[in-house]
Amino acid sequence: MDAGVVSGFSGMESWSRNRLVFWVLNLPGTVWLTAFFLVPLGIIWVLSFGEKTSIVDIAITWTLDNYARALQPIYLEIVWKSVWISAVATLVCLVVAYPVSFLISFAPGRWKALLLLAIILPFWINMLIRTYALIAVFRRRGFVNFGLEWLWEKANAALVLLGLGQYHLIGQDFEPLPLLYNNFAVIAGLVYVYMPFMVLPLYATVERLDKSYLEASLDLGASQTRTFFSVTVPMTMPGVVSGIILVFIPCLGTFLTPDLLGGTNAQMIGNVIERQFKSANDWPFGAALSFLLMYVTFGALALRALFAGRRQGMEV
Protein backbone atom coordinates (compact mmCIF):
# COMPACT_ATOMS: atom_id res chain seq x y z
CA MET A 1 0.00 0.00 0.00
CA ASP A 2 1.30 3.46 -0.72
CA ALA A 3 1.00 6.68 1.17
CA GLY A 4 -1.86 7.73 -1.07
CA VAL A 5 -4.16 5.60 1.07
CA VAL A 6 -4.12 8.19 3.78
CA SER A 7 -6.27 10.98 2.48
CA GLY A 8 -6.00 14.59 3.41
CA PHE A 9 -9.03 14.80 5.67
CA SER A 10 -7.51 14.77 9.18
CA GLY A 11 -5.45 11.77 8.21
CA MET A 12 -8.40 9.41 8.35
CA GLU A 13 -8.81 6.68 5.82
CA SER A 14 -12.06 6.14 3.99
CA TRP A 15 -13.62 2.87 5.07
CA SER A 16 -14.13 1.73 1.48
CA ARG A 17 -10.37 1.70 0.88
CA ASN A 18 -9.82 -1.15 3.25
CA ARG A 19 -13.08 -2.89 3.86
CA LEU A 20 -11.64 -5.98 5.46
CA VAL A 21 -9.77 -4.09 8.20
CA PHE A 22 -12.76 -1.81 8.67
CA TRP A 23 -15.15 -4.68 9.30
CA VAL A 24 -12.67 -6.54 11.51
CA LEU A 25 -12.37 -3.46 13.72
CA ASN A 26 -16.00 -2.50 13.52
CA LEU A 27 -18.01 -5.68 13.69
CA PRO A 28 -17.23 -7.12 17.16
CA GLY A 29 -18.38 -3.98 18.98
CA THR A 30 -21.43 -3.49 16.79
CA VAL A 31 -22.55 -7.10 17.03
CA TRP A 32 -21.96 -7.28 20.77
CA LEU A 33 -23.75 -4.07 21.57
CA THR A 34 -26.64 -4.95 19.29
CA ALA A 35 -27.08 -8.45 20.70
CA PHE A 36 -26.42 -7.72 24.36
CA PHE A 37 -27.63 -4.18 24.77
CA LEU A 38 -29.92 -2.98 22.02
CA VAL A 39 -31.94 -6.18 21.84
CA PRO A 40 -32.45 -6.27 25.64
CA LEU A 41 -33.61 -2.64 25.57
CA GLY A 42 -35.87 -3.52 22.64
CA ILE A 43 -37.41 -6.37 24.62
CA ILE A 44 -38.13 -4.02 27.51
CA TRP A 45 -39.59 -1.47 25.16
CA VAL A 46 -41.95 -4.01 23.62
CA LEU A 47 -42.83 -5.36 27.08
CA SER A 48 -43.85 -1.89 28.17
CA PHE A 49 -46.81 -2.18 25.77
CA GLY A 50 -47.79 -5.58 27.11
CA GLU A 51 -50.37 -6.90 29.51
CA LYS A 52 -50.01 -9.54 32.14
CA THR A 53 -52.29 -12.46 31.31
CA SER A 54 -51.12 -14.81 34.05
CA ILE A 55 -48.29 -15.04 36.54
CA VAL A 56 -45.75 -15.91 33.87
CA ASP A 57 -47.37 -14.86 30.59
CA ILE A 58 -47.30 -11.44 29.07
CA ALA A 59 -49.31 -10.61 25.97
CA ILE A 60 -48.08 -7.76 23.80
CA THR A 61 -51.27 -5.83 23.06
CA TRP A 62 -49.68 -2.43 22.35
CA THR A 63 -51.70 -0.95 25.12
CA LEU A 64 -50.69 2.34 26.70
CA ASP A 65 -52.15 1.34 30.06
CA ASN A 66 -48.74 0.87 31.67
CA TYR A 67 -47.76 4.42 30.84
CA ALA A 68 -51.12 5.72 31.97
CA ARG A 69 -50.71 3.85 35.23
CA ALA A 70 -47.43 5.66 35.85
CA LEU A 71 -49.48 8.86 36.00
CA GLN A 72 -51.69 7.66 38.84
CA PRO A 73 -51.45 9.83 41.98
CA ILE A 74 -49.65 7.14 44.00
CA TYR A 75 -46.87 6.89 41.43
CA LEU A 76 -46.82 10.59 40.65
CA GLU A 77 -46.18 11.11 44.33
CA ILE A 78 -43.16 8.81 44.17
CA VAL A 79 -41.94 10.54 41.03
CA TRP A 80 -42.32 13.90 42.73
CA LYS A 81 -40.48 12.61 45.78
CA SER A 82 -37.66 11.24 43.61
CA VAL A 83 -37.39 14.59 41.90
CA TRP A 84 -37.23 16.70 45.05
CA ILE A 85 -34.85 14.34 46.86
CA SER A 86 -32.57 14.32 43.81
CA ALA A 87 -32.88 18.11 43.51
CA VAL A 88 -31.93 18.69 47.16
CA ALA A 89 -29.00 16.23 46.90
CA THR A 90 -27.82 17.98 43.72
CA LEU A 91 -28.09 21.39 45.35
CA VAL A 92 -26.10 20.27 48.39
CA CYS A 93 -23.47 18.79 46.07
CA LEU A 94 -23.28 22.06 44.14
CA VAL A 95 -22.99 24.25 47.24
CA VAL A 96 -20.21 22.08 48.67
CA ALA A 97 -18.42 21.23 45.42
CA TYR A 98 -18.16 24.82 44.19
CA PRO A 99 -15.79 26.07 46.89
CA VAL A 100 -13.97 22.73 46.87
CA SER A 101 -13.25 22.83 43.14
CA PHE A 102 -12.34 26.51 43.47
CA LEU A 103 -9.79 25.75 46.12
CA ILE A 104 -8.36 22.78 44.20
CA SER A 105 -8.01 24.91 41.10
CA PHE A 106 -6.16 27.66 42.96
CA ALA A 107 -3.99 25.29 44.99
CA PRO A 108 -0.28 25.04 44.18
CA GLY A 109 0.69 22.36 41.64
CA ARG A 110 1.60 19.37 43.77
CA TRP A 111 -1.40 19.83 46.03
CA LYS A 112 -3.72 20.16 43.09
CA ALA A 113 -2.98 16.65 41.77
CA LEU A 114 -3.19 15.19 45.24
CA LEU A 115 -6.49 16.84 46.13
CA LEU A 116 -7.95 15.83 42.80
CA LEU A 117 -6.97 12.22 43.32
CA ALA A 118 -8.47 12.38 46.80
CA ILE A 119 -11.79 13.47 45.26
CA ILE A 120 -11.73 10.79 42.55
CA LEU A 121 -10.66 7.90 44.76
CA PRO A 122 -13.90 7.35 46.73
CA PHE A 123 -15.70 7.35 43.40
CA TRP A 124 -13.91 4.11 42.52
CA ILE A 125 -14.70 2.39 45.76
CA ASN A 126 -17.70 0.15 45.50
CA MET A 127 -20.89 2.18 45.90
CA LEU A 128 -22.49 -0.55 47.98
CA ILE A 129 -19.56 -0.58 50.40
CA ARG A 130 -19.63 3.20 50.71
CA THR A 131 -23.34 3.14 51.43
CA TYR A 132 -22.79 0.39 53.96
CA ALA A 133 -20.03 2.44 55.58
CA LEU A 134 -22.52 5.27 55.97
CA ILE A 135 -24.91 2.99 57.86
CA ALA A 136 -22.30 2.35 60.54
CA VAL A 137 -21.82 6.08 60.92
CA PHE A 138 -25.47 7.09 60.93
CA ARG A 139 -27.30 4.35 62.81
CA ARG A 140 -28.84 4.81 66.24
CA ARG A 141 -25.76 3.40 67.93
CA GLY A 142 -23.46 4.82 65.27
CA PHE A 143 -20.49 7.10 65.41
CA VAL A 144 -22.36 10.37 64.90
CA ASN A 145 -24.73 9.61 67.74
CA PHE A 146 -21.80 8.37 69.78
CA GLY A 147 -20.05 11.67 69.31
CA LEU A 148 -23.21 13.59 70.12
CA GLU A 149 -23.77 11.55 73.26
CA TRP A 150 -20.25 12.29 74.39
CA LEU A 151 -20.86 16.00 73.83
CA TRP A 152 -24.17 15.76 75.66
CA GLU A 153 -22.53 14.11 78.67
CA LYS A 154 -19.86 16.81 78.79
CA ALA A 155 -22.47 19.53 78.50
CA ASN A 156 -24.59 17.89 81.18
CA ALA A 157 -21.61 17.56 83.51
CA ALA A 158 -20.84 21.23 82.93
CA LEU A 159 -24.42 22.17 83.77
CA VAL A 160 -24.33 20.08 86.95
CA LEU A 161 -21.11 21.77 87.83
CA LEU A 162 -22.78 25.15 87.38
CA GLY A 163 -25.58 24.03 89.67
CA LEU A 164 -28.15 23.82 86.88
CA GLY A 165 -28.31 20.03 86.83
CA GLN A 166 -31.82 19.73 88.28
CA TYR A 167 -33.46 21.72 85.47
CA HIS A 168 -32.54 19.16 82.77
CA LEU A 169 -31.94 21.99 80.33
CA ILE A 170 -30.78 19.64 77.58
CA GLY A 171 -33.16 16.83 78.37
CA GLN A 172 -33.34 14.10 80.95
CA ASP A 173 -31.33 11.62 78.90
CA PHE A 174 -29.48 11.72 75.65
CA GLU A 175 -31.83 11.11 72.74
CA PRO A 176 -30.02 9.62 69.70
CA LEU A 177 -30.88 11.47 66.51
CA PRO A 178 -32.82 9.36 64.00
CA LEU A 179 -30.31 9.72 61.17
CA LEU A 180 -31.08 6.51 59.36
CA TYR A 181 -34.08 5.17 57.46
CA ASN A 182 -35.55 8.52 56.47
CA ASN A 183 -35.30 11.10 53.70
CA PHE A 184 -32.36 12.80 55.39
CA ALA A 185 -30.34 9.58 55.19
CA VAL A 186 -31.20 9.14 51.51
CA ILE A 187 -30.12 12.69 50.67
CA ALA A 188 -26.90 12.35 52.68
CA GLY A 189 -26.20 9.02 50.97
CA LEU A 190 -26.75 10.49 47.52
CA VAL A 191 -24.49 13.44 48.27
CA TYR A 192 -21.89 11.07 49.62
CA VAL A 193 -21.96 8.80 46.59
CA TYR A 194 -22.27 11.38 43.79
CA MET A 195 -20.16 14.27 45.08
CA PRO A 196 -17.21 13.49 42.71
CA PHE A 197 -19.55 13.84 39.71
CA MET A 198 -20.11 17.46 40.72
CA VAL A 199 -16.54 18.34 41.62
CA LEU A 200 -14.95 17.06 38.39
CA PRO A 201 -16.83 19.14 35.78
CA LEU A 202 -16.79 22.17 38.08
CA TYR A 203 -13.06 21.84 38.55
CA ALA A 204 -12.57 21.50 34.79
CA THR A 205 -14.32 24.84 34.11
CA VAL A 206 -12.78 26.71 37.04
CA GLU A 207 -9.40 25.47 35.83
CA ARG A 208 -10.03 26.86 32.34
CA LEU A 209 -11.36 30.15 33.66
CA ASP A 210 -9.00 32.94 32.71
CA LYS A 211 -8.06 34.26 36.12
CA SER A 212 -7.08 37.66 34.74
CA TYR A 213 -10.82 38.42 34.39
CA LEU A 214 -11.16 38.08 38.14
CA GLU A 215 -8.13 40.29 38.65
CA ALA A 216 -9.49 42.88 36.25
CA SER A 217 -12.82 42.91 38.03
CA LEU A 218 -11.15 43.33 41.42
CA ASP A 219 -8.75 45.96 40.06
CA LEU A 220 -11.65 47.95 38.69
CA GLY A 221 -13.11 48.15 42.15
CA ALA A 222 -15.70 45.40 42.26
CA SER A 223 -15.94 43.58 45.55
CA GLN A 224 -15.18 39.88 45.89
CA THR A 225 -18.91 39.19 46.14
CA ARG A 226 -19.74 41.20 43.06
CA THR A 227 -16.83 39.64 41.13
CA PHE A 228 -18.10 36.22 42.13
CA PHE A 229 -21.67 36.80 40.96
CA SER A 230 -20.95 38.90 37.86
CA VAL A 231 -17.79 37.22 36.56
CA THR A 232 -17.07 33.85 38.13
CA VAL A 233 -20.56 32.37 38.17
CA PRO A 234 -21.48 33.27 34.57
CA MET A 235 -18.12 32.02 33.30
CA THR A 236 -18.31 28.71 35.11
CA MET A 237 -21.94 28.09 34.11
CA PRO A 238 -21.13 25.23 31.68
CA GLY A 239 -19.45 23.32 34.51
CA VAL A 240 -22.37 24.04 36.82
CA VAL A 241 -24.86 22.72 34.26
CA SER A 242 -22.74 19.62 33.55
CA GLY A 243 -22.36 18.91 37.24
CA ILE A 244 -26.06 19.35 37.95
CA ILE A 245 -26.98 16.94 35.17
CA LEU A 246 -24.28 14.41 36.05
CA VAL A 247 -25.51 14.29 39.65
CA PHE A 248 -29.24 14.71 39.12
CA ILE A 249 -29.65 11.90 36.56
CA PRO A 250 -28.07 9.07 38.54
CA CYS A 251 -29.82 10.33 41.69
CA LEU A 252 -33.17 10.15 39.92
CA GLY A 253 -32.58 6.56 38.87
CA THR A 254 -30.97 5.40 42.08
CA PHE A 255 -32.20 2.27 43.72
CA LEU A 256 -29.49 1.18 46.13
CA THR A 257 -29.33 4.31 48.31
CA PRO A 258 -33.03 4.55 49.20
CA ASP A 259 -33.15 0.77 49.51
CA LEU A 260 -30.45 0.64 52.17
CA LEU A 261 -30.70 4.05 53.85
CA GLY A 262 -34.33 4.98 53.33
CA GLY A 263 -37.22 3.87 55.49
CA THR A 264 -40.33 2.13 54.24
CA ASN A 265 -41.69 5.42 52.95
CA ALA A 266 -38.44 6.66 51.41
CA GLN A 267 -39.17 5.00 48.08
CA MET A 268 -37.93 6.38 44.79
CA ILE A 269 -38.61 5.46 41.15
CA GLY A 270 -35.72 3.00 41.11
CA ASN A 271 -37.23 1.06 43.99
CA VAL A 272 -40.60 0.90 42.25
CA ILE A 273 -38.95 -0.44 39.09
CA GLU A 274 -37.00 -2.98 41.10
CA ARG A 275 -40.17 -4.13 42.84
CA GLN A 276 -42.00 -4.62 39.56
CA PHE A 277 -39.24 -6.88 38.30
CA LYS A 278 -38.52 -8.76 41.51
CA SER A 279 -41.27 -9.12 44.10
CA ALA A 280 -44.35 -7.63 42.42
CA ASN A 281 -43.61 -9.44 39.16
CA ASP A 282 -45.29 -6.89 36.93
CA TRP A 283 -42.73 -6.56 34.16
CA PRO A 284 -44.81 -4.51 31.70
CA PHE A 285 -45.35 -1.76 34.24
CA GLY A 286 -41.71 -1.86 35.35
CA ALA A 287 -40.65 -1.68 31.71
CA ALA A 288 -42.84 1.38 31.12
CA LEU A 289 -41.36 3.10 34.19
CA SER A 290 -37.82 2.26 32.99
CA PHE A 291 -38.51 3.83 29.64
CA LEU A 292 -39.99 6.94 31.22
CA LEU A 293 -36.83 7.24 33.30
CA MET A 294 -34.73 6.77 30.18
CA TYR A 295 -36.65 9.46 28.25
CA VAL A 296 -36.08 11.91 31.10
CA THR A 297 -32.37 11.04 31.08
CA PHE A 298 -32.02 11.57 27.36
CA GLY A 299 -33.96 14.81 27.62
CA ALA A 300 -31.55 16.09 30.25
CA LEU A 301 -28.54 15.04 28.19
CA ALA A 302 -29.95 16.74 25.11
CA LEU A 303 -30.43 19.89 27.16
CA ARG A 304 -26.82 19.72 28.25
CA ALA A 305 -25.61 19.22 24.66
CA LEU A 306 -27.75 22.17 23.58
CA PHE A 307 -26.30 24.31 26.33
CA ALA A 308 -22.74 23.24 25.58
CA GLY A 309 -23.25 23.94 21.88
CA ARG A 310 -24.60 27.43 22.47
CA ARG A 311 -21.76 28.15 24.84
CA GLN A 312 -19.18 27.07 22.32
CA GLY A 313 -20.80 29.16 19.62
CA MET A 314 -20.51 32.21 21.84
CA GLU A 315 -16.88 31.70 22.66
CA VAL A 316 -15.56 30.96 19.20
Added chain:
Amino acid sequence: MSTETARPALTAPAPAGRRARGRDVAGPLDFHRRLWLRIVIAATFLFLYAPIVTLMAFSFNDSRRNIVWQGFTTDYYVRAWNNASLFEAFMNSMTIAVLSTIVSTIIGTLVALALWRFRFPGKAIYEGFMALPIVVPEICMGVAMMAFFARVDWPSGGGWPFNLSAVTIAHISFSFPFVAIVVRARLAGFNRELEEASKDLGASEWQTFRNVIVPFLKPGLVAGALLAFTLSLDDFVITFFTTGPEAVTFPVKVYSMVRFSVTPEVNAASTVLIVITVIATIFAVRLQAPDRQGAQ
Protein backbone atom coordinates in the same frame (compact mmCIF):
# COMPACT_ATOMS: atom_id res chain seq x y z
CA MET B 1 -14.83 11.79 33.49
CA SER B 2 -11.14 11.68 33.96
CA THR B 3 -10.52 12.74 30.38
CA GLU B 4 -12.01 16.08 31.18
CA THR B 5 -9.81 16.66 34.18
CA ALA B 6 -6.65 15.35 32.56
CA ARG B 7 -6.65 18.35 30.30
CA PRO B 8 -3.66 20.54 31.07
CA ALA B 9 -4.34 23.90 32.62
CA LEU B 10 -4.75 26.64 30.07
CA THR B 11 -3.92 29.36 32.50
CA ALA B 12 -1.07 29.52 34.90
CA PRO B 13 -2.10 30.30 38.45
CA ALA B 14 -2.71 34.01 38.55
CA PRO B 15 0.00 36.02 40.22
CA ALA B 16 -0.87 36.72 43.79
CA GLY B 17 -2.77 39.97 44.12
CA ARG B 18 -0.55 42.91 43.41
CA ARG B 19 -2.32 45.25 45.71
CA ALA B 20 -2.66 43.57 49.03
CA ARG B 21 -5.30 45.42 50.96
CA GLY B 22 -4.88 45.93 54.67
CA ARG B 23 -6.32 42.74 56.14
CA ASP B 24 -6.23 40.69 52.98
CA VAL B 25 -2.60 39.67 53.28
CA ALA B 26 -3.07 36.56 51.20
CA GLY B 27 -3.96 38.54 48.08
CA PRO B 28 -7.44 38.57 46.56
CA LEU B 29 -6.93 35.57 44.31
CA ASP B 30 -5.07 33.29 46.70
CA PHE B 31 -8.22 31.35 47.44
CA HIS B 32 -6.30 28.35 48.65
CA ARG B 33 -5.03 30.42 51.57
CA ARG B 34 -8.46 31.38 52.80
CA LEU B 35 -9.33 29.79 56.06
CA TRP B 36 -13.03 29.25 55.41
CA LEU B 37 -12.32 27.51 52.11
CA ARG B 38 -9.82 25.29 53.84
CA ILE B 39 -12.40 24.44 56.46
CA VAL B 40 -14.95 23.59 53.76
CA ILE B 41 -12.54 21.28 51.96
CA ALA B 42 -11.39 19.67 55.21
CA ALA B 43 -15.02 19.01 56.16
CA THR B 44 -15.71 17.58 52.69
CA PHE B 45 -12.82 15.17 52.93
CA LEU B 46 -13.85 14.23 56.43
CA PHE B 47 -17.33 13.45 55.13
CA LEU B 48 -15.92 11.49 52.15
CA TYR B 49 -13.30 9.51 54.02
CA ALA B 50 -14.36 9.13 57.65
CA PRO B 51 -16.98 6.42 56.92
CA ILE B 52 -14.58 4.43 54.71
CA VAL B 53 -11.69 4.74 57.12
CA THR B 54 -13.85 3.72 60.09
CA LEU B 55 -15.16 0.77 58.10
CA MET B 56 -11.63 -0.36 57.37
CA ALA B 57 -10.35 0.31 60.89
CA PHE B 58 -13.19 -1.58 62.54
CA SER B 59 -12.55 -4.65 60.43
CA PHE B 60 -9.63 -5.10 62.83
CA ASN B 61 -11.71 -4.47 65.93
CA ASP B 62 -11.96 -7.30 68.40
CA SER B 63 -15.69 -6.89 69.04
CA ARG B 64 -18.80 -8.03 67.27
CA ARG B 65 -20.67 -4.86 68.15
CA ASN B 66 -18.43 -2.82 65.95
CA ILE B 67 -18.75 0.40 67.91
CA VAL B 68 -16.08 0.73 70.56
CA TRP B 69 -12.47 -0.12 69.91
CA GLN B 70 -11.64 -3.28 71.86
CA GLY B 71 -8.25 -4.22 70.50
CA PHE B 72 -6.60 -5.37 67.32
CA THR B 73 -7.45 -8.65 65.66
CA THR B 74 -7.34 -10.17 62.19
CA ASP B 75 -9.91 -12.71 63.28
CA TYR B 76 -12.61 -11.44 60.97
CA TYR B 77 -10.38 -11.77 57.95
CA VAL B 78 -9.88 -15.41 58.82
CA ARG B 79 -13.62 -15.82 59.36
CA ALA B 80 -14.47 -14.07 56.10
CA TRP B 81 -11.95 -16.31 54.34
CA ASN B 82 -13.51 -19.39 55.91
CA ASN B 83 -17.06 -18.24 55.16
CA ALA B 84 -17.66 -20.59 52.24
CA SER B 85 -20.43 -18.61 50.53
CA LEU B 86 -18.61 -15.31 50.93
CA PHE B 87 -15.42 -16.81 49.54
CA GLU B 88 -17.27 -18.33 46.63
CA ALA B 89 -18.90 -14.98 45.86
CA PHE B 90 -15.49 -13.35 45.95
CA MET B 91 -14.03 -15.91 43.55
CA ASN B 92 -17.06 -15.50 41.27
CA SER B 93 -16.49 -11.74 41.19
CA MET B 94 -12.82 -12.21 40.38
CA THR B 95 -13.55 -14.71 37.61
CA ILE B 96 -16.19 -12.46 36.07
CA ALA B 97 -13.90 -9.45 36.34
CA VAL B 98 -11.01 -11.23 34.61
CA LEU B 99 -13.16 -12.66 31.79
CA SER B 100 -14.98 -9.38 31.30
CA THR B 101 -11.71 -7.46 31.29
CA ILE B 102 -10.16 -9.62 28.57
CA VAL B 103 -13.15 -9.41 26.22
CA SER B 104 -13.88 -5.72 26.96
CA THR B 105 -10.30 -4.73 26.31
CA ILE B 106 -10.24 -6.49 22.94
CA ILE B 107 -13.61 -5.19 21.73
CA GLY B 108 -13.06 -1.71 23.16
CA THR B 109 -9.67 -1.42 21.48
CA LEU B 110 -11.07 -2.51 18.12
CA VAL B 111 -13.85 0.08 18.40
CA ALA B 112 -11.33 2.78 19.30
CA LEU B 113 -9.15 1.82 16.34
CA ALA B 114 -12.12 1.85 13.97
CA LEU B 115 -13.13 5.32 15.15
CA TRP B 116 -9.58 6.60 14.97
CA ARG B 117 -8.63 5.20 11.59
CA PHE B 118 -11.67 5.38 9.37
CA ARG B 119 -14.13 7.84 7.95
CA PHE B 120 -17.41 6.16 7.28
CA PRO B 121 -21.04 7.13 6.75
CA GLY B 122 -23.02 7.32 9.97
CA LYS B 123 -19.90 7.69 12.10
CA ALA B 124 -21.56 10.13 14.50
CA ILE B 125 -24.43 7.70 15.02
CA TYR B 126 -21.98 4.86 15.57
CA GLU B 127 -20.13 6.93 18.16
CA GLY B 128 -23.36 7.75 19.96
CA PHE B 129 -24.37 4.09 19.86
CA MET B 130 -21.05 3.07 21.43
CA ALA B 131 -21.56 5.59 24.24
CA LEU B 132 -25.13 4.49 24.94
CA PRO B 133 -24.35 1.99 27.75
CA ILE B 134 -22.56 4.81 29.57
CA VAL B 135 -25.56 7.14 29.64
CA VAL B 136 -28.45 4.74 30.09
CA PRO B 137 -29.45 4.59 33.79
CA GLU B 138 -28.02 1.50 35.45
CA ILE B 139 -31.35 0.22 36.65
CA CYS B 140 -32.81 0.36 33.11
CA MET B 141 -29.87 -1.63 31.77
CA GLY B 142 -30.20 -4.05 34.67
CA VAL B 143 -33.87 -4.82 34.09
CA ALA B 144 -33.29 -5.02 30.33
CA MET B 145 -30.59 -7.64 30.86
CA MET B 146 -32.87 -9.52 33.25
CA ALA B 147 -35.71 -9.56 30.73
CA PHE B 148 -33.34 -10.50 27.90
CA PHE B 149 -31.82 -13.51 29.62
CA ALA B 150 -35.26 -14.67 30.72
CA ARG B 151 -36.66 -14.26 27.19
CA VAL B 152 -33.91 -16.11 25.35
CA ASP B 153 -33.97 -18.76 28.07
CA TRP B 154 -30.27 -18.39 28.74
CA PRO B 155 -28.94 -21.45 30.57
CA SER B 156 -28.32 -20.28 34.13
CA GLY B 157 -26.86 -23.53 35.43
CA GLY B 158 -23.92 -25.43 34.08
CA GLY B 159 -20.66 -25.92 35.86
CA TRP B 160 -18.22 -23.17 36.64
CA PRO B 161 -17.56 -20.87 34.78
CA PHE B 162 -20.66 -21.30 32.60
CA ASN B 163 -22.96 -20.33 35.48
CA LEU B 164 -21.33 -16.90 35.35
CA SER B 165 -21.87 -16.34 31.63
CA ALA B 166 -24.94 -14.08 31.88
CA VAL B 167 -23.32 -11.70 34.38
CA THR B 168 -20.07 -11.69 32.40
CA ILE B 169 -21.91 -10.78 29.20
CA ALA B 170 -23.71 -7.93 30.94
CA HIS B 171 -20.44 -6.66 32.38
CA ILE B 172 -18.74 -6.69 28.99
CA SER B 173 -21.62 -4.66 27.54
CA PHE B 174 -21.14 -1.78 29.96
CA SER B 175 -17.32 -2.04 30.22
CA PHE B 176 -16.03 -2.02 26.67
CA PRO B 177 -17.41 1.44 25.78
CA PHE B 178 -15.30 2.82 28.65
CA VAL B 179 -12.23 0.96 27.35
CA ALA B 180 -12.88 2.43 23.89
CA ILE B 181 -12.86 5.95 25.36
CA VAL B 182 -9.59 5.42 27.22
CA VAL B 183 -7.82 3.79 24.26
CA ARG B 184 -9.10 6.44 21.89
CA ALA B 185 -7.68 9.16 24.13
CA ARG B 186 -4.31 7.42 23.89
CA LEU B 187 -4.61 7.05 20.09
CA ALA B 188 -5.19 10.78 19.73
CA GLY B 189 -1.49 11.25 20.50
CA PHE B 190 -0.35 8.74 17.87
CA ASN B 191 1.62 10.00 14.92
CA ARG B 192 -0.07 8.53 11.85
CA GLU B 193 3.12 8.84 9.88
CA LEU B 194 4.57 5.96 11.90
CA GLU B 195 1.85 3.71 10.58
CA GLU B 196 2.45 4.97 7.04
CA ALA B 197 6.19 4.48 7.37
CA SER B 198 5.69 0.93 8.56
CA LYS B 199 3.50 0.12 5.58
CA ASP B 200 5.85 1.89 3.17
CA LEU B 201 8.61 -0.33 4.44
CA GLY B 202 6.60 -3.34 3.44
CA ALA B 203 4.92 -4.37 6.69
CA SER B 204 1.48 -5.93 6.39
CA GLU B 205 -1.61 -4.66 8.22
CA TRP B 206 -1.08 -7.24 10.93
CA GLN B 207 2.65 -6.58 11.31
CA THR B 208 2.00 -2.85 11.56
CA PHE B 209 -0.67 -3.44 14.17
CA ARG B 210 1.47 -5.88 16.14
CA ASN B 211 4.78 -4.00 16.02
CA VAL B 212 3.85 -0.33 15.76
CA ILE B 213 0.37 0.32 17.09
CA VAL B 214 0.19 -2.12 20.01
CA PRO B 215 3.51 -1.05 21.59
CA PHE B 216 2.38 2.57 21.41
CA LEU B 217 -1.03 1.71 22.83
CA LYS B 218 0.26 -0.36 25.73
CA PRO B 219 -0.29 2.21 28.52
CA GLY B 220 -3.77 2.93 27.16
CA LEU B 221 -4.52 -0.78 26.98
CA VAL B 222 -3.41 -1.36 30.56
CA ALA B 223 -5.36 1.67 31.79
CA GLY B 224 -8.45 0.53 29.87
CA ALA B 225 -8.13 -3.01 31.20
CA LEU B 226 -7.79 -1.80 34.79
CA LEU B 227 -10.83 0.39 34.31
CA ALA B 228 -12.84 -2.55 32.97
CA PHE B 229 -11.62 -4.65 35.89
CA THR B 230 -12.74 -2.19 38.57
CA LEU B 231 -16.04 -1.49 36.78
CA SER B 232 -16.81 -5.19 36.78
CA LEU B 233 -15.68 -5.77 40.34
CA ASP B 234 -17.71 -2.80 41.59
CA ASP B 235 -20.93 -3.28 39.77
CA PHE B 236 -23.89 -4.03 41.94
CA VAL B 237 -27.08 -2.81 40.28
CA ILE B 238 -26.77 -4.53 36.89
CA THR B 239 -25.41 -7.73 38.45
CA PHE B 240 -28.22 -7.73 40.99
CA PHE B 241 -30.78 -8.01 38.20
CA THR B 242 -28.80 -10.33 35.95
CA THR B 243 -27.66 -12.89 38.44
CA GLY B 244 -29.55 -15.81 39.90
CA PRO B 245 -28.96 -17.72 43.13
CA GLU B 246 -26.44 -19.98 41.39
CA ALA B 247 -24.03 -17.17 40.55
CA VAL B 248 -23.76 -14.73 43.44
CA THR B 249 -21.07 -12.07 43.13
CA PHE B 250 -19.29 -10.37 45.97
CA PRO B 251 -21.29 -7.11 45.99
CA VAL B 252 -24.55 -9.04 45.75
CA LYS B 253 -23.46 -11.23 48.67
CA VAL B 254 -22.47 -8.19 50.72
CA TYR B 255 -25.86 -6.66 49.91
CA SER B 256 -27.71 -9.66 51.30
CA MET B 257 -25.47 -9.68 54.38
CA VAL B 258 -25.93 -5.95 54.99
CA ARG B 259 -29.69 -6.34 54.88
CA PHE B 260 -29.50 -8.69 57.83
CA SER B 261 -26.98 -7.03 60.05
CA VAL B 262 -23.74 -5.12 60.17
CA THR B 263 -20.96 -7.56 61.02
CA PRO B 264 -17.17 -7.17 61.11
CA GLU B 265 -16.84 -9.95 58.52
CA VAL B 266 -18.50 -7.70 55.97
CA ASN B 267 -16.05 -4.98 57.00
CA ALA B 268 -13.11 -7.32 56.49
CA ALA B 269 -14.30 -8.49 53.08
CA SER B 270 -15.10 -4.91 52.04
CA THR B 271 -11.65 -3.77 53.09
CA VAL B 272 -10.06 -6.37 50.82
CA LEU B 273 -12.19 -5.18 47.91
CA ILE B 274 -11.41 -1.52 48.64
CA VAL B 275 -7.67 -2.22 48.69
CA ILE B 276 -7.85 -4.07 45.36
CA THR B 277 -9.83 -1.33 43.61
CA VAL B 278 -7.76 1.50 45.05
CA ILE B 279 -4.52 -0.10 43.87
CA ALA B 280 -5.98 -0.73 40.41
CA THR B 281 -7.27 2.86 40.22
CA ILE B 282 -3.99 4.43 41.23
CA PHE B 283 -2.22 2.35 38.57
CA ALA B 284 -4.76 3.40 35.96
CA VAL B 285 -4.53 7.08 36.90
CA ARG B 286 -0.74 7.02 36.72
CA LEU B 287 -0.75 5.31 33.34
CA GLN B 288 -3.25 7.79 31.99
CA ALA B 289 -1.33 10.88 33.07
CA PRO B 290 -0.46 12.40 29.70
CA ASP B 291 2.72 14.15 30.80
CA ARG B 292 4.45 11.09 32.11
CA GLN B 293 3.74 8.77 29.21
CA GLY B 294 3.88 11.26 26.35
CA ALA B 295 4.10 10.04 22.76
CA GLN B 296 7.41 8.28 22.38
